[in-house]
Amino acid sequence: MFHVSEGCKRLESVKLDGFAKVIEAGYSSILYSCRNLKKFELLTSPLLSDSVIDNMTGVARSVVELRLSSCSLLTSEALEHLSLFRKLVVLDTSGCERIGDQAPFYISKVTTLTRLNLAKARITDVGLALLGAGDLPIVQLCIRKCEKVTDKGIKSLFHADRKICKTLSVLDVGYIPKIIDAAIFTIATAAKALTDLSLRFCNGVTDAAVQMLMDRPNHNSSQLQMLDLCSCRGLSAEAIMLPLPLYAFHRLRWLGIGLTDIVAKRGIFSAICEARPRLVVCGVCCDFGCCDGWQWHKVR
Numbered sequence: 001m002f003h004v005s006e007g008c009k010r011l012e013s014v015k016l017d018g019f020a021k022v023i024e025a026g027y028s029s030i031l032y033s034c035r036n037l038k039k040f041e042l043l044t045s046p047l048l049s050d051s052v053i054d055n056m057t058g059v060a061r062s063v064v065e066l067r068l069s070s071c072s073l074l075t076s077e078a079l080e081h082l083s084l085f086r087k088l089v090v091l092d093t094s095g096c097e098r099i100g101d102q103a104p105f106y107i108s109k110v111t112t113l114t115r116l117n118l119a120k121a122r123i124t125d126v127g128l129a130l131l132g133a134g135d136l137p138i139v140q141l142c143i144r145k146c147e148k149v150t151d152k153g154i155k156s157l158f159h160a161d162r163k164i165c166k167t168l169s170v171l172d173v174g175y176i177p178k179i180i181d182a183a184i185f186t187i188a189t190a191a192k193a194l195t196d197l198s199l200r201f202c203n204g205v206t207d208a209a210v211q212m213l214m215d216r217p218n219h220n221s222s223q224l225q226m227l228d229l230c231s232c233r234g235l236s237a238e239a240i241m242l243p244l245p246l247y248a249f250h251r252l253r254w255l256g257i258g259l260t261d262i263v264a265k266r267g268i269f270s271a272i273c274e275a276r277p278r279l280v281v282c283g284v285c286c287d288f289g290c291c292d293g294w295q296w297h298k299v300r
Helices: 024-033 102-107 125-133 151-157 163-167 181-190 207-215 266-275
Strands: 013-017 039-043 065-069 090-092 115-117 140-142 170-172 196-198 226-228 254-256 280-282
Touching: 013 024, 102 125, 125 151, 151 181, 181 207, 266 280
Parallel strands: 013 039, 039 065, 065 090, 090 115, 115 140, 140 170, 170 196, 196 226, 226 254, 254 280
Antiparallel strands: none
């Protein structure tokens, strides 16, 4: 890694993946070399310690995108000096399972942040309240597999008409067992710019939430373009029924219903797709973005 760092002096973007035997000193040598660094991405680095941010002080003012994914030793303390990153727009700590409720407090000090991925973090409703109190203009938020979060945490995130209520466009709350209809009502009511919503594997979501998303033509939910209901086992086969309300899902471009009882109603979805020609219905449990729906299913 020390030899690699010699050739990195002019780089603005660095991505390192799967360096299982590299210790802190190796990464530090690269960081000290890349004085114009704007994007730093480090994936699956089991020996990376919390001092990684301290080692980035020399480039903190230039970094726009920071991804530290699946680094098993990282804790919330790794982000203590994150406020030094005055231009940071993207932060991804997905898969860092030791990051807890103190991390959102540190993150809330980065006023430029618009995209945040905390998937699999050990945060609770307390952490979401701290993040919400920071009043950040977040556009994309992923808290997938943050299993201790409840509807109360979602409510505190959107409390008091904060900036996130006006800016949030993409939200992933998938794989959270305590997400129930009350959380969906909060999201649909508070998130005025929401276009993409992932609820996959949220078994507490029922038909009532889906009906609420469908039935309000002048509501925020009418702006939805992508909705992922994959494996929401609380949904019945009648969660979406014909005839559709006139304005139901009129902007929706992609709907995921894999591993739900709704899949049995393929005839209904043929009729829906005729009424909504731009709509792709996915019954194969893909994440957002698959192409062709039923017959010729493939991923972009």
